[in-house]
Amino acid sequence: MVTIYDIAQRSGVSAMTVSRVINNTGRISDKTRAKVKKVMEEMHYVPNQMARSLVLQHTRLLFLLIADITNPFYTTLSRGAEDAATKNGYKLLFGNSDENLEKESDYIHTILTTRVDGVMMAPTGDPSLPNLESLLQHQTPFVLIDREVPGVECDIVLGDSKEGARQLVDHLVEQGHTRIMMVNGSLSSSSARLRLQGYREALQLNGLKYEPEYLFETSFGPQNDLSAMNAWIDSINPLPTAIIAGNNVIAIELIRLLQQRGLRIPDDISIVCFDDFGPYADINPFMTVVAQQAYQFGYLGMQMLIDRIQSGSASGPWRKVVLPAELIVRSSVKQL
Template sequence: MVTIYDIAEKANVSAMTVSRVINNTGKISDKTRAKVRKVMEELHYVPNHTARSLVLQQTHILFLLITDITNPFYTTLARGAEDAAKKSGYRLLFGNSDESLEKEADYMSTILSSRVDGVLIAPAGDPSLPHLKSLQQHKVPFVLLDREVPGIECDIVLGDSKEGARGLVEYLLKQGHRRIAMINGSSSISSARLRLQGYQEALKLNDIGYEETLVLETSFGPLNDLIEIEQWLDQMEPAPTAIIAGNNMLAVEVIRLLRKRGLRIPEDRSIVCIDDFGPYSQMDPFMTVAAQQAYQFGYLGMQMLIERIKERESPQPWKKIVLPAELIIRRSVLPLKQNR
């Protein structure tokens, strides 16, 4: 096994100089640095990152925990996070909670035992508070993505969920729709609450009464039992002319169930949603959406996390970034006459 002493001897420098080249520290001439690196390549030297992390108290490994790997929003977010991590010399580990507090708890144990330098996390919801408190207690820097958790103060990157939902409802109203239903995520998730508020505000501003029967609260994550959604679609009377989905995955399930009933989109039912569909939307630009800046969520969140890690000794005030959504109009809405 090649050691730094073997490199030092062949390069005719001190072991300390070799160590500084490996760790990129200290003042060393470019000529000496190049010579040491050439010898390292000749001897096929592989740095012992584990030993180095014990000395520096850093692993240069970060963890990204998201809630639904099948959702294009989160896969695009993960790409942004990975790009930002790699740019700053960090490696990225990954976990998927499936909107499950139990899985999230398991990942928290893994995170704490792995000695990662920091965590970028989209929490399962408000009940994630104890998990985030444990990160604080163990002094693990973290940044929240997409969702706030009451009772925790930290850096966070959010989308403007309320304005995104309100913009979609207002667009439907301008197209003549008056009976608009909404399928949304759990009220234990801050972004779902804000999307419902945006829906309610848009109706109120246009003198349209809010009907609880037109709103279904379900899960943002993988849906194994669709009976609840099927019953909701069948029991709304009179049927809505349009539906707003709280995220893209819910929109897909609703469209699938509507088509199962022989209903066409948008001829028989219009539908819009929060979040776009990543590269898939380019293949068949069909759904009208309030598109969130998924890549920027991950990239900016990772930048904030790395900054927080670097300033651990002199922490700065918490930062909050709110990214606006973009209304993208496509073919999933049928304009109606105002008197319909």
């Protein structure tokens, strides 16, 4: 393996000079810099990035930790994050917690030992507090996306979950629906709490009563066991005419469950949900959704992280961006 000492010997300069050329530090003449770079190319030298990070105190590496790789929302968000990182000269490492706190904790340990310059993450929920405190303790800059965690002050990008839920309820009521159920994510997640709040407020504003039995709490991620949801639907009599799903993954699980019961969407029951179905949703549009600006989540969040890193400030003022959602009406709702 070629070392900086090999480069120095062939170039006729010191190893320190080679190091300064690699790290773009110190005062070196253009002639010497060009000569060293030419030798590096001739010898196919690849700089040791870990060694460079020890010298420069940064790695130009960032980490993106999302909650569910199967959700098209996070796929599009990741694209935005990568574009922002690349534009600013950073490389992006990636992790997926699967809405699992233990897995998230393992990734936080990896992040701290990898010496990345900063982290952008969608926390699993309120129990993520110790993981975020670890990042704070090690002075690792981070930005939260999609969900906030009580007790943590930081830069954050959120969607307007409460207003999105209101839009979905209003649309269903406009189509004649009055029995509206909600299948939501875990209320340990701030986004789930806000969606429930918007659902309840919209019912009240439309003169409808909130029925606790019309709410089912599950995970935002894929379900391995739908028996609890199945039993809940069995317990509802009469069935609602419409269901709001807390996100697109829940909507897919619901449709599968209802189809197994012989129910047709939207002829027998209508379904709407949060989040669209990725860049190809318009090929065969079906689901009425409140679409969040997934790409902007990733791009803005990553840009905020890079700004925080480059400013060198580990304290506020903190920035909070709330992105509006858009109601997209398709064909999953029956007009009564």
